[in-house]
Amino acid sequence: MDTERGDEHQPLTPAERQFLLDSGAPPDSFDPAAQARARASLRRRADETRRKASPELTLAQAAGLLGATEAQVTQWAAELDLYSRHTENGLSFPEWQFPHGQRLPGLRPVLRELGPRMHPHSVEGLLAEVPHEELDNLTAVEWLARGSPTEPVVCLAESSHYDM
Secondary structure, three states, X not given: OOOOOOOOOOXXXXXHHHHHHHOOOOHHHHOHHHHHHHXXXXXXHHHHHHHHOOOEEEHXXXXXXXXXXXHHXXXXXXXXXXXXXXXXXXXXXXXXXXXXXXXXXXXXXXXXXXOOOOOHHXXXXXXXXXXXXXXXXXXXXXXXXXXXXXXXXXXXXXXXXXXX
16 A cells, blocks of 8 residues: 555556565465455454454343333433443344343443443453453452452553553
């Protein structure tokens, strides 16, 4: 891609191609069939990553799990007592926030600190996947689920502003 020329689809010059080859780019990386295979491989890997991510509940499933109405669950999501995201099928709720079939305590101040800017997979990584030294090597979800103070998790969320 050559964005300096203003056309990202313009072919490489022979000098640019040679530079890339001399820099270690494999010769077949310029082959359209190899590029198509690489894109297909990336799509498969992305799909696999999504499948491994935390399962998500629909609005009806979350309401059923919590013994609440869909209106109440929607209100909790609006008030940031639950983490949700909009999908083509409506609201979706990551399962990690329902330890023992209950709402995760202390989630509201954490979600308020994170705000809407963070990608859902980043939120999941920060809160549900990565153990944090500051939380006795627990994930934020594990920390909050055991009734520990919310403030250290809020501090982690605040520090995530600088990691983006």
